[in-house]
Amino acid sequence: MLQGAIRHFPELQGESISVGYTKRYGESDIRRLLIRLNPRRLSYYVIGHELTHLVQGMKDRLGENAIPKGEIACDIWTIARADVFLDEPPGYLDVGRRVLLDWKAHRDRVRNLCIEAIERRNVHRHYIQWLTRELR
Numbered sequence: 155m156l157q158g159a160i161r162h163f164p165e166l167q168g169e170s171i172s173v174g175y176t177k178r179y180g181e182s183d184i185r186r187l188l189i190r191l192n193p194r195r196l197s198y199y200v201i202g203h204e205l206t207h208l209v210q211g212m213k214d215r216l217g218e219n220a221i222p223k224g225e226i227a228c229d230i231w232t233i234a235r236a237d238v239f240l241d242e243p244p245g246y247l248d249v250g251r252r253v254l255l256d257w258k259a260h261r262d263r264v265r266n267l268c269i270e271a272i273e274r275r276n277v278h279r280h281y282i283q284w285l286t287r288e289l290r
């Protein structure tokens with residue numbers, strides 16, 4: 155699963171990433187390029203979310219392609235990145251109860267909205283509010 159996830163992260167190409175264990179959902183340490191995963195609750199979404207945190211930590215190197223800080227931004231960029239990360243609903247982006255109840259039926263539309271929100275962010279700083287309204 156790690157290999158299936160990391161191939162969608164060209165920013166991490168050539169980097170040495172450590173993977174550890176946690177009893178929590180997932181954790182990351184940006185400075186050490188370390189993620190911790192819980193093998194009992196593993197999903198591509200969680201792996202992608204933690205890897206996205208590592209990319210958030212590369213802000214200086216990525217310039218205008220940098221991913222903004224924060225858990226909600228982390229979810230938006232993870233969902234937008236690839237279909238594989240839609241295997242469970244996001245933990246921080248509020249998609250609303252109806253979407254959560256039938257994630258499979260809605261996840262492709264949610265991904266398209268996340269992609270659109272990232273594009274809108276270039277001209278429109280309130281992209282998270284916009285996305286939350288669209289999700290509703």
Ligand SMILES: [Zn+2]
Pocket residue numbers: 203207225228
């Ligand atoms: Zn997180």
